[in-house]
Amino acid sequence: MNVFWLATAITCLGLLLQSNTWAGDTLSDVLREKGIITKEDWTRIEAANENTKSEQTTEKLHEQFPIEVRYGKSGFELKTRDGKFGMQIQHRLQLRYAYPFDSDPRSLSDLDQNQSSFMVRRARLKVGGHAYWPWLNYYMQYDWTQPILRDFYLNLSKFSWAQIRLGRGKVLWNDERVTSSGQQQFANRSIVNDIFTVDRQQGVQIFGRLFPGTWHDFTYYAGVFAGQGVGERDNDDANMMYTGRLQWNFLGREPPFSQSDIILSQQPVASVAFAAMTNISQCTAFETDARSCRNLPGFPDPATAGATSPGQFRLDQMMEEFRFRWRGLSITHEFHWKQVVDTKKAEGDPTRQTNLMGSYAAVGFFPHVLLPAIPKQLEIAGRYAFVDPNVDRSNDIEQERTIAVNWFFAGHANKLTFEVARLTVADPSRSKDRAEERIRLQWDISF
Numbered sequence: 001m002n003v004f005w006l007a008t009a010i011t012c013l014g015l016l017l018q019s020n021t022w023a024g025d026t027l028s029d030v031l032r033e034k035g036i037i038t039k040e041d042w043t044r045i046e047a048a049n050e051n052t053k054s055e056q057t058t059e060k061l062h063e064q065f066p067i068e069v070r071y072g073k074s075g076f077e078l079k080t081r082d083g084k085f086g087m088q089i090q091h092r093l094q095l096r097y098a099y100p101f102d103s104d105p106r107s108l109s110d111l112d113q114n115q116s117s118f119m120v121r122r123a124r125l126k127v128g129g130h131a132y133w134p135w136l137n138y139y140m141q142y143d144w145t146q147p148i149l150r151d152f153y154l155n156l157s158k159f160s161w162a163q164i165r166l167g168r169g170k171v172l173w174n175d176e177r178v179t180s181s182g183q184q185q186f187a188n189r190s191i192v193n194d195i196f197t198v199d200r201q202q203g204v205q206i207f208g209r210l211f212p213g214t215w216h217d218f219t220y221y222a223g224v225f226a227g228q229g230v231g232e233r234d235n236d237d238a239n240m241m242y243t244g245r246l247q248w249n250f251l252g253r254e255p256p257f258s259q260s261d262i263i264l265s266q267q268p269v270a271s272v273a274f275a276a277m278t279n280i281s282q283c284t285a286f287e288t289d290a291r292s293c294r295n296l297p298g299f300p301d302p303a304t305a306g307a308t309s310p311g312q313f314r315l316d317q318m319m320e321e322f323r324f325r326w327r328g329l330s331i332t333h334e335f336h337w338k339q340v341v342d343t344k345k346a347e348g349d350p351t352r353q354t355n356l357m358g359s360y361a362a363v364g365f366f367p368h369v370l371l372p373a374i375p376k377q378l379e380i381a382g383r384y385a386f387v388d389p390n391v392d393r394s395n396d397i398e399q400e401r402t403i404a405v406n407w408f409f410a411g412h413a414n415k416l417t418f419e420v421a422r423l424t425v426a427d428p429s430r431s432k433d434r435a436e437e438r439i440r441l442q443w444d445i446s447f
Contacts, residue, residue, distance in 0.1 A: 150169075173277065281312075315338065
């Protein structure tokens with residue numbers, strides 16, 4: 001009996017020692033040592049085990065950190081791993097040197113300035129993305145230089161043929177204004193913009209594209225706004241601003257709101273558009289700042305107490321636009337007409353109604369397309385513009401002739417612009433005009 005218990009104890013001890021030996025090895029190691037599996041089988045098993053461990057580690061990290069972060073074309077991009085939420089954050093800085101002035105002259109006295117200026121022309125924070133669904137987009141832009149909240153809107157983009165935009169932002173009206181100042185072909189917009197822009201408003205817009213890829217490819221835009229610009233929360237009366245734009249993409253391709261053909265489009269892209277707007281308010285013009293409801297030269301200033309009254313002016317505007325892009329060549333043209341009626345003045349008063357007219361044409365080209373020895377980052381552009389502030393008055397035409405050279409370090413996200421302009425202002429009281437040159441050097445960078 002004692003021999004039996006002794007043998008049992010020795011056997012249990014052996015099994016215990018053997019199990020301790022196996023504990024430090026995987027089953028595949030034991031099978032390989034006993035010759036049951038080959039070395040190749042053992043290698044495949046070990047690789048599979050490592051992949052399993054890696055996947056388990058990744059899953060744990062995803063559980064602990066459910067947000068992905070990276071840097072893309074829209075700046076720092078954050079999104080949840082389930083795809084429900086996403087955000088892009090980007091800063092933009094525009095540094096400019098101007099001589100002898102920077103603003104567009106509207107009178108002979110404006111040409112008398114003699115300033116050598118270096119300025120932070122624009123400093124913006126942009127935040128955009130989507131929430132809950134990929135088609136519920138939002139966008140916000142804050143300007144540090146003024147400061148003012150320029151944009152903040154929601155965009156319902158589930159259907160390409162019918163999108164809805166709610167909030168504060170640019171009226172989808174004309175290319176020169178809708179195109180970001182960071183994607184312009186020149187250091188700034190033409191002398192036409194300040195007079196005829198509908199600018200940013202607060203309201204709702206619906207737009208969409210119909211029959212894409214065909215000869216009857218159309219994009220439409222319609223909007224209803226308070227008509228006070230972005231500086232006022234409330235309307236000044238019960239009247240709303242109404243806008244509409246119809247764009248024919250007659251080559252079956254829709255050009256983006258961005259100037260210069262930096263992608264050297266291999267197929268021609270073109271559009272013709274017509275737009276109309278009507279508004280009744282105390283404003284005769286608009287600008288994106290604290291005084292967004294402002295006056296044209298010669299009209300009373302809404303910012304002056306008692307100078308204007310709610311609904312005093314009726315504005316009616318029309319616009320025609322042509323855009324073309326192909327192999328580095330870009331052509332843009334706009335024609336504007338605007339009528340201002342001062343309803344406080346009596347019928348028959350010749351000053352009751354003022355008609356304004358303006359137009360610009362711009363051409364840009366990348367010479368690298370014809371001469372490969374020229375760096376592909378170089379673009380040369382020219383622009384002519386005129387404004388007639390009162391078509392019923394003689395000798396008051398304002399003109400602009402500008403030549404620009406662009407160097408694109410990273411497309412519009414990082415570019416250098418040098419331009420020379422000749423600006424002409426006429427004085428109807430003196431029956432003469434006068435011209436001055438202006439130079440600008442600008443670096444525009446987004447990060």
